[in-house]
Amino acid sequence: MVDQIEKDAVCVGGEVISADRIAAEMQNHPADDAEAAWEAAARALVVRELLLGEARRLGIEPEETSDHCGRKMTEEDALVETLIEREVSVPVATEAEARRFYETHPDRFTSEPLVEAEHILFSASPDDAIAWNMALSDARGLMRRLRDDPDGFAELARTHSACPSREQGGNLGQIGPGQTVSEFEKALFVLGEGELCAEPVCTPYGVHIVRAGRKVEAQQLPFEAVDASIRAYLEESSLRRAMAQYLAILASQADIRGVALPASEGPLVQ
Known part of the structure; x- marks a missing residue:
C-alpha cells in the first residue's frame, strides 16, 4: 500500500524504485559527488517509469525493435520510443527559420582562424x-x-x-x-x-x-554550408522543450515521492 511505503523511498504511483536499481543507474549519471549522482539516477528512473506507465495506459505497442544504429532495443526502450514519436511531435524547421537564426547569430557561423x-x-x-x-x-x-x-x-x-x-x-x-x-x-x-x-x-x-x-583569417560561412546543421539544432531544441513540457504534465498527474520533478498545468504544445 502507498501508506506503507518508507518515508525516503523513491516511488511512482505507489511502485517503489529500489535502491539497487538507483545504484546501478548511477553509472550513467557522473556527477561531482555521490549524492548528486544518486539524485540524477533516481530522476531518470522516475521519468522512465512515467513514460512506461503512460505508454501502457494508452495501450501502445512498440513499433521499433532496433535503434537508429541497428542495435536491438529492449521492449521497454522500444515502448518509450514509440510513445515519444506518437505523443511528442516537433515541427520541421523551415529554411526561413534557419536563415533567421543564421542572421541573428552570425558569430556562431564563422570559420576558425x-x-x-x-x-x-x-x-x-x-x-x-x-x-x-x-x-x-x-x-x-x-x-x-x-x-x-x-x-x-x-x-x-x-x-x-x-x-x-x-x-x-x-x-x-x-x-x-x-x-x-x-x-x-x-x-x-x-x-x-x-x-x-x-x-x-x-x-x-x-x-x-x-x-x-x-x-x-576567420571568415563568415555561407548560409548554404550550415543550413542543415541549423535546422537540426532548431528541431533538437524544440524536441527538448516539448519533452520537458510533456514530462511536466505527466509528473503533475502522478503520485511521485522521493524526488522532485517539475509540474505543469498547461497543455502540451504540439
Whole structure:
C-alpha cells in the first residue's frame, strides 16, 4: 500500500524504485559527488517509469525493435520510443527559420582562424633548472642565427629540434584555436606571416623557437554550408522543450515521492 511505503523511498504511483536499481543507474549519471549522482539516477528512473506507465495506459505497442544504429532495443526502450514519436511531435524547421537564426547569430557561423606554424623544440622539464636554462640559452643562440639567415630554419629544425616535426623542417601545419597548449598558441597568433617570435616560448614540453607562416583569417560561412546543421539544432531544441513540457504534465498527474520533478498545468504544445 502507498501508506506503507518508507518515508525516503523513491516511488511512482505507489511502485517503489529500489535502491539497487538507483545504484546501478548511477553509472550513467557522473556527477561531482555521490549524492548528486544518486539524485540524477533516481530522476531518470522516475521519468522512465512515467513514460512506461503512460505508454501502457494508452495501450501502445512498440513499433521499433532496433535503434537508429541497428542495435536491438529492449521492449521497454522500444515502448518509450514509440510513445515519444506518437505523443511528442516537433515541427520541421523551415529554411526561413534557419536563415533567421543564421542572421541573428552570425558569430556562431564563422570559420576558425588558422596559422601555419614552424618551431624548433629544445626539450626540458620546467622542474629541472639546469636543463631548462641550458634549453633557453640554446634557443636564444639559434634565434640569433635565424635573424641573420631566416632561410635556414628548416635545416636548423632538422638538426636541433626534439619534436618529430623536425622531419618536416619544424613545420606543424595549420593550427587553429585550442589545438595546442595555451602558451604556444598565445605566442603564435599574434605573429605576422613569416615573423619569428622575439623570445623563446616556454611550455610544459620545453623551450620553443616559433615562427608563423601563412595565416587564414576567420571568415563568415555561407548560409548554404550550415543550413542543415541549423535546422537540426532548431528541431533538437524544440524536441527538448516539448519533452520537458510533456514530462511536466505527466509528473503533475502522478503520485511521485522521493524526488522532485517539475509540474505543469498547461497543455502540451504540439
